[in-house]
Amino acid sequence: MKRKIWIRVLIVLMAIMLALAFYRLPYYVEKPGMAHELKSLVQVENGYHDKGKLMLTTVRMGRANIYDFALAKIRKFEEIVPLTDVRDEKQTEEEYNVYQLYLMESSKNNAIQVAYKKAKKSFHSIYKGVYVLSVYPNMPAAKVLKPGDRITKIDGKSFESSEQFINYVQKKQAGDQINISFVRDNSEKTSSIQLAKFDDAKGKIGMGIGLVDDRDLISDPVVKLNTEEIGGPSAGLMFSLEIYNQLTKNDITKGYSIAGTGTIDPDGTVGRIGGIDKKVVAADKEGAQIFFAPDDEITPEMKKAYPNIQSNYKEALKAAKELGTKMKIIPVKTFDDALAYLSTLT
Known part of the structure; x- marks a missing residue:
């Protein structure tokens, strides 16, 4: 009887230890x-x-579990970094990774x-479109776009900079619908998005994305x-x-x-x-x-x-x-x- 109890206790302890290995703390370990x-x-x-x-x-950067955290405390040249020091609280893991790849480019x-x-x-640059860094969860773009997408046209129009892109959108009204062409995973896609007001931007109109210019450098x-x-x-x-x-x-x-x-x-x-x-x-x-x-x-x-x-x-x-x-x-x-x-x- 006692042996069965100890076996059950051991199984429970192993299950707890396994669960702790998968539980991510709000820290990264840098090594x-x-x-x-x-x-x-x-x-x-x-x-x-x-x-x-x-x-x-x-x-090397990775989200810490309790074991990573403990080992980093005693290992030389390993550091525990709060999640908020690595990425913004509102930034998703996907958005953070996309941003890091953009910084590399x-x-x-x-x-x-x-x-x-x-x-x-000699070298020169060519404008490829608008690179989507982030998508606001409560804005219309969240239903269509993902971080890492590249918008090439709006309503069939191409642009030469993100500034032109933004100016075109801001001339619209909340509720207006625009047609967008974009590239995801090397595949061309089209969709439509209804524009809306940003909650925290004093009536500013948009689809709800964070963006930068996407350019290629051509060299000889x-x-x-x-x-x-x-x-x-x-x-x-x-x-x-x-x-x-x-x-x-x-x-x-x-x-x-x-x-x-x-x-x-x-x-x-x-x-x-x-x-x-x-x-x-x-x-x-x-x-x-x-x-x-x-x-x-x-x-x-x-x-x-x-x-x-x-x-x-x-x-x-x-x-x-x-x-x-x-x-x-x-x-x-x-x-x-x-x-x-x-x-x-x-």
Whole structure:
């Protein structure tokens, strides 16, 4: 009898433990990801080859269950991040993922512009339509559109910018119906949406979406970047270096293994990113000899909001010291800073 009771207790405990594994806490766990060689992701038509390698670095992010949470408390270079620090409370998981993929696309376009300008190669952009970042749950678009859709026409009309798109819609009245053409998963679709007033926008009319311009960059020679499901803007600097290296005869790697991180603006400015200590770990694990870190400026406003904040460069130095790595941490403010350092290598 006692044996049967203990078996039942054990079964109940196992069921509870299994249930806890599937229950998601309002936190993410951030941990070191990978350092990925860029020549496998970036192909410039008839591009030059290098002796070394340039690598992007990533951070692994996942919703925490109780076990992830507990382990992150004791493991080095793992961090517990409140859900609200990662995405807006009103933003769904799908919208967050779509936004990260959009940031990656923007990062790639910026990197192409920076590299092609520096290499004195030609490029131009073409407008593809309006990219849907989010859909308001209580607005008419929620019945038709999803984050990641690309709207190409309204009432048979094409537009050259999201501003033209918005102006056209706002001239309508609540209750008016518009016909839209859009692309989802490479498939053309059409539908109609009845416009309505936004509850919190003082009578503003719309279909109920958050949007940005969707543009493609056309370059000569052609460059292709295959990032699959990698999201976010933090690979911008390393993309620009890899593209530039394939565009120019002089090998900037000079046989070294080089990793790094940082956003890139069209003017070549390198920007701050999150989780740089985990990226240092990933780069060191892959055997990188050099690591580029954004040397971003900490403003008084940032210091007031986050008293312990440091520049990415200082954070990377600290992580490297804790690791005991021989990898050199190099501060950069611009794309040209990175090239200037690489030109000193022998």
